[in-house]
Amino acid sequence: MQLLKGMGNVGPPIQSFLESLYEAYRSLNAGQVASYIPELAKADASQFAISVVTLDGRVFQVGDCQQEFTIQSISKVFAYGMALEEWGRDRVLEKVGVEPTGDPFNSHIRLDETSHRPDNPMVNAGAIATTSLVKGSSPTERLNRLLAMFRRYVGRDVYVDISTFLSERATGHRNRAIAHLMLNFGMLNGDIEEALDLYFQQCALLVTCQDLATMAAALANRGQHPITGERVLRAEYVRDVLSVMYTCGMYNFAGEWAFRVGIPAKSGVSGGLIAVIPNQAGIAVFSPPLDENGNSVRGVKVFEALSQKYGFHMFDLSMGHCHFHDSLLSDSAEKLDQEQLL
Numbered sequence: 001m002q003l004l005k006g007m008g009n010v011g012p013p014i015q016s017f018l019e020s021l022y023e024a025y026r027s028l029n030a031g032q033v034a035s036y037i038p039e040l041a042k043a044d045a046s047q048f049a050i051s052v053v054t055l056d057g058r059v060f061q062v063g064d065c066q067q068e069f070t071i072q073s074i075s076k077v078f079a080y081g082m083a084l085e086e087w088g089r090d091r092v093l094e095k096v097g098v099e100p101t102g103d104p105f106n107s108h109i110r111l112d113e114t115s116h117r118p119d120n121p122m123v124n125a126g127a128i129a130t131t132s133l134v135k136g137s138s139p140t141e142r143l144n145r146l147l148a149m150f151r152r153y154v155g156r157d158v159y160v161d162i163s164t165f166l167s168e169r170a171t172g173h174r175n176r177a178i179a180h181l182m183l184n185f186g187m188l189n190g191d192i193e194e195a196l197d198l199y200f201q202q203c204a205l206l207v208t209c210q211d212l213a214t215m216a217a218a219l220a221n222r223g224q225h226p227i228t229g230e231r232v233l234r235a236e237y238v239r240d241v242l243s244v245m246y247t248c249g250m251y252n253f254a255g256e257w258a259f260r261v262g263i264p265a266k267s268g269v270s271g272g273l274i275a276v277i278p279n280q281a282g283i284a285v286f287s288p289p290l291d292e293n294g295n296s297v298r299g300v301k302v303f304e305a306l307s308q309k310y311g312f313h314m315f316d317l318s319m320g321h322c323h324f325h326d327s328l329l330s331d332s333a334e335k336l337d338q339e340q341l342l
Helices: 014-025 038-042 072-087 089-095 124-131 139-154 162-171 173-184 192-203 209-220 235-248 251-260 297-310 314-318 324-341
Strands: 049-054 059-063 265-267 272-277 281-286
Touching: 014 049, 014 059, 014 297, 038 162, 049 209, 059 209, 072 089, 072 124, 072 139, 072 192, 072 209, 072 235, 072 265, 072 272, 089 124, 124 173, 124 192, 139 192, 139 209, 162 192, 173 192, 209 235, 209 272, 209 281, 235 251, 235 265, 251 297, 272 297, 281 297
Parallel strands: none
Antiparallel strands: 049 059, 049 281, 265 272, 272 281
């Protein structure tokens, strides 16, 4: 099946193209399910979903879009936005930098630098420091504030998967080493175990592919939820979040992602992958098998195809070469024609 016709024509409406991508990549068997967290090793490698949510709340999706899984590292994006909103840009920058590392997500080597800061909030060290900034007088209050933030993005209540939380807590020795090193450098305050527990709980939140696309759409909509209309993040900080996603969201694949796909994105080791098309849509893919960088194999393939077809790349968008809006109009016209026939 020839999926990519080039950017010179609008191509099929988005729903039809999603279905063709799903059929093309559902039999792809490359990659391995994450196993360093025992609970994640139980994932079904055949599960696969693609979901698109537009700024006006329309949903286009295919596959296992209502299958729940843990959000993992994708949570770092939203916790970072929360920290910016609560503490301001300058205070957060004192604790966490914004430089890409080129290192794996769980690297601790980059901490031992002149600034003593984690390089960015998308690697584990930076994410632990970011989560430690959540305000509250007790662990319960801090968790409830974090859950309330995620509830605003998703549009419904969200819950921690206790089995995954306990699995991460029992095996998270590398993250403990990272946290103690940051404590030594003055980058963490308070009780280390409480900070780590909150981070592990944050990563163990249950979401669906549609939830992730909705959350990404809120960022695409300058911090306003596309369905509820609620303000989830102040617009002045959306730019900061998207900038870090663009440069750091795909770990040591970030440079190639920027070259091939060219949009702000974030992956998670449970198989989730989100991307933001500013002023247009949020997109998510769920597929547990990961490549050597910890990114969903099918997810990367889907986004490469979408970017090529619709001109999503940042520099295509800036030059007016994006065809996604035209495809959405085609979908709307097609739906209207069907309704008139009934």
